[in-house]
Amino acid sequence: MVKIETFDVEAWMDKHENHCAYNIAETCCASISIDELQALSEDKDTRPVFSTSQKLTYGAIRGSDELRSHLARLYSARLPTAFPAENIITTPGAISANYLTAYALLGPGDHVICHYPTYQSLYEVPKQLGAEVSLWKALPENNWTPxxxxxxxxxxxxxxxxxxxNPHNPTGAILKKPFLEQLIAVATEHDIILHSDEVYRPIFHSINPIDSGFPPSLLSMGYLKVIVTGSMSKAYAMAGIRVGWVASRDSEIVEKIAEARHYTTISVSQLDEQVAAYALHPNTVHSLLARNIQLAKTNIEILSKWVLKNEDEVEWVKPLAGTTAFVKIMRDGKPVDSVDFCKKLIEKTGVLFVPGSECFGQEFKGYVRIGFVNHTDVLKEGLSKVTQFLRKELDSVEFAE
Structure with a gap:
């Protein structure tokens, strides 16, 4: 029997996210409705979001041609050679894409190195498959760059x-272009496959695309043995359609993942893929991303002012991208017990944070993850409640051991 560890962050969210007044733990850009999506499109009248006459078969097993062509176009931007659509496989969310990557490639006797802290499944699934895992640790004193x-x-x-x-959950840090070039040099020297989870791309709110450090997708940097995973959930604000993908220029890797996929979900819902294709169509995708990036820019400023206002109790490395921040809560200069803090916070205020020490590693004492690219009024009101809690209730929170 496979030993499955508790997926701590998902267990925490499952327990609390539907029972809070202010969800400032969610990692998606504020979710969008079909009506709102259609309103963003330049083609509101002639092109339906999905067809109601299409037969609901399994559909295209590897993903619809339209959806994969839109994704290929996005990965081909500013490149001399177009990315081939046949080298993309759709999946039910990025979590499935990440699982399939490990399932197709790893087993006993293999060794994996995983960026850390990060989403737990990225290192736990390889362990479940029998691989040895080493954690490549990022530290706040180095701006969360390993x-x-x-x-x-x-x-x-x-x-x-x-x-x-990259961009990184939970810290909102990025691995910049010169760093990625060094990473590829190391991987090339040792003939190692690189897997980049890019679900928060392209939500870059605090770095300019003309900055020399601005990170391209790892898929576009010339190394063949690269796998990139993505999703409609985070940057595209549509977690309710379960659509993710795996992409690689290495056709052999793509075929291995395709074979593994036959044993899991077979295909992705046709309706979900039609909505995703509509969202990624040139008529829609630019407006959708502009909406989400502007929301991130607006909200990171609100969060930055909140951190400054509470600087005696709060410290952080300001995020550059994505939807999350990893914030350290202290009392008298000492980190608090983040689980006790988060439990008392939701009890007293209805505000939901994620405790870092429980959900990302015991060494992250005092840390909480904040998901800040939600609706601005929710963030403002929630953070106001947290400030009141810090003033009135922080003394009741235990210190980290």
């Missing part, structure tokens, strides 16, 4: 896969 020298020290003769998350 060390290339540390990476080199972790590599073994049987290292098969290096996993990164």
């Amino acid at each position: 060390s290339i020298d540390h990476l080199k020290s972790l590599i073994k003769p049987n290292t098969k896969l290096i996993i990164i998350n």
Whole structure:
């Protein structure tokens, strides 16, 4: 029997997210409705979001041609060679894409290096499959960027896969272009596959695209043995359609993942894929992303002012991208117990945060994850409640052990 550890962040959200007044833990851009999506499109009248006459078969097993062509177009931007649509496979969400990548490629005897802290399934699923996992740790004193020298020290003769998350959950940090170039050099030297979870791309709210460090998708940097996973959930504000994808220029890797996929979901819902294709169509995608990036820019400023207002109790490394911030809560200069803090916070105020020490690793004492790209009024009101809690109730919260 496979040993399955509790998926701590999902267990926490499952327990609390439908019973709070202010969900400032959600990692998606504020969710959008079909009506709102259609209103963003430049073609509101002639093109339906989905067909009601199409037969509900399994559909295209590897993903609809329209959806995959839109994704290929996005990955081909500013590149001399177009990305082939046949090298994309759709999945029920990025969590399935990440699972299939591990399931297709890893087993006993393999070694994996995983960017850390991060979404738990990225390192737990390889363990479940029998692979050995080393955590490539990022630290706040280095702006949550891990060390290339540390990476080199972790590599073994049987290292098969290096996993990164860029932009990063929970910190909102990014691995910049020069860093990615160094990463590719290391992977090339040792013939290691790179897997980049890019579900928060392209929500870049605090770095300019003309910045020399601005990170391209790893898929566009010339290394063949790259796998990228993405989703409609985070940057595209549509977690309610379960659509994700796996993309690689290496056709052999794509075929291995396709074979593994036959044993899992077979295909993705036709209706979900039609909605995703509508959202990623050139008539819609630019307005949709503009809406979400502007929301992120507006809300990061609100969060920044809140951190400054509460600087005696709160510290952070300001995020550059994505939808999350990893914030340290202190009392008298000492980190509080983040689980006790989050439990008392929701009891007293209805505000939901995620406790870092429970959901991302015991070493993250005092840390909480905030999901800030929700509706602006929810963020404002929720943070106001947190400020009141810090003033009146923080003394009741236990210190971290």
